[in-house]
Amino acid sequence: MAGPAEFESWLCSRLDALQVDREVYGTYIRSLLEEEDSEAERLEALRATLSAMLEEDVLEDVCQQILKQWTDCCSRSAASSSHPDDDVQAIASLIEKQAQIVVKQKEVSEEAKKRKEALLAQYANVTDDEEYPI
Secondary structure, three states: OHHHHHHHHHHHHHHHHOOOOHHHHHHHHHHHHHHOOOHHHHHHHHHHHHOOOOOHHHHHHHHHHHHHHHHHHHHHHHHHOOOHHHHHHHHHHHHHHHHHOOOOOOOOOHHHHHHHHHHHHHHHOOOOOOOOOO
């Protein structure tokens, strides 16, 4: 997925320009963006996270830039990814291939069958009072 990697690179350079620790806040911001459901929730989470490090006049612009970049990268990534129909087609193809695989029956010789029958017959006749032959 080129989108998230591209966003990660952009976010690191943006945090460096703002003199914010990208190791700590980059990962945290990325997780916020992935976990929050709505754009409003993402924006609020970004504001809360970055408010301690940024001035109030810069905070809103930075949060909007991050959110816009995230949205753009995700939409580019979604556009370039495979369609769900392709995935369904691939799975159907695999199932068809597996269905064609036939398990070959083990061929047992007549002599082996007779030995097995004799052995089973020998043990089938043993009662609790008798001991098993060695």
